[in-house]
Amino acid sequence: GAGVSQSPSNKVTEKGKDVELRCDPISGHTALYWYRQSLGQGLEFLIYFQGNSAPDKSGLPSDRFSAERTGGSVSTLTIQRTQQEDSAVYLCASSLALAGTDTQYFGPGTRLTVL
Amino acid sequence: DQQVKQNSPSLSVQEGRISILNCDYTNSMFDYFLWYKKYPAEGPTFLISISSIKDKNEDGRFTVFLNKSAKHLSLHIVPSQPGDSAVYFCAASARGGSNYKLTFGKGTLLTVNP
Numbered sequence: 001g002a003g004v005s006q007s008p009s010n011k012v013t014e015k016g017k018d019v020e021l022r023c024d025p026i027s028g029h030t031a032l033y034w035y036r037q038s039l040g041q042g043l044e045f046l047i048y049f050q051g052n053s054a055p056d057k058s059g060l061p062s063d064r065f066s067a068e069r070t071g072g073s074v075s076t077l078t079i080q081r082t083q084q085e086d087s088a089v090y091l092c093a094s095s096l097a098l099a100g101t102d103t104q105y106f107g108p109g110t111r112l113t114v115l
Numbered sequence: 116d117q118q119v120k121q122n123s124p125s126l127s128v129q130e131g132r133i134s135i136l137n138c139d140y141t142n143s144m145f146d147y148f149l150w151y152k153k154y155p156a157e158g159p160t161f162l163i164s165i166s167s168i169k170d171k172n173e174d175g176r177f178t179v180f181l182n183k184s185a186k187h188l189s190l191h192i193v194p195s196q197p198g199d200s201a202v203y204f205c206a207a208s209a210r211g212g213s214n215y216k217l218t219f220g221k222g223t224l225l226t227v228n229p
Contacts, residue, residue, distance in 0.1 A: 004158065031215065033215070035217075035219075042119070042121075042204060042218075042219035042220050042221045042222060043204065043206075043219040045218070048215055048216070050215070056215075056216075059216075091158055093158070095215075102215065103161045103164075104215075104217065105158075105161070106158030107158050108156065108157050109158055
């Protein structure tokens with residue numbers, strides 16, 4: 001089936017605006033992750049959803065960032081009052097959440113540019 | 116403080132030769148290591164992994180070596196092919212409650228010249 005999809009692929013916004021990024025995980029994957037990659041940096045963990053458990057939000061950089069996962073499938077990452085330092089590629093991944101080795105499959109990312 | 120370090124931002128090799136990508140880590144709790152490959156405008160793709168109970172894992176042209184005492188791992192690609200040209204990320208996780216969290220290095224851009 002299809003891989004992880006993300007939309008939009010590119011988003012340009014003005015400082016102070018809110019943005020929503022969407023992720024459609026692979027069907028049947030119960031775990032969903034958000035990462036971001038700032039210029040010249042590695043991927044930085046943001047948030048993790050697993051089934052009906054409370055999400056691990058420990059990687060969210062500020063309270064302007066929030067994420068939801070509705071119906072155990074689609075997820076949206078919302079950034080309120082965007083700042084220029086929020087400019088990055090935001091990557092979503094999903095996995096089967098099996099015990100032991102659990103490969104995360106990544107989407108193509110959303111490139112966010114805050115002017 | 117970077118817990119996973121890829122000190123070479125780029126590497127260039129000739130087609131057919133061996134590519135060696137290096138990765139160092141500082142967190143002694145890490146016990147599972149992965150390599151991801153990323154082409155431009157695409158998400159990272161899982162390549163190969165190794166558990167800390169092993170020191171070597173091989174999959175076709177790709178071999179990962181782990182030296183726990185040195186907190187060092189390396190990815191060997193042999194023979195290298197032009198299609199291997201991509202950014203390679205090293206990642207690590209710690210088993211236990213937060214084993215889903217991957218900590219990534221900054222990546223190494225590999226260019227394989229025909």
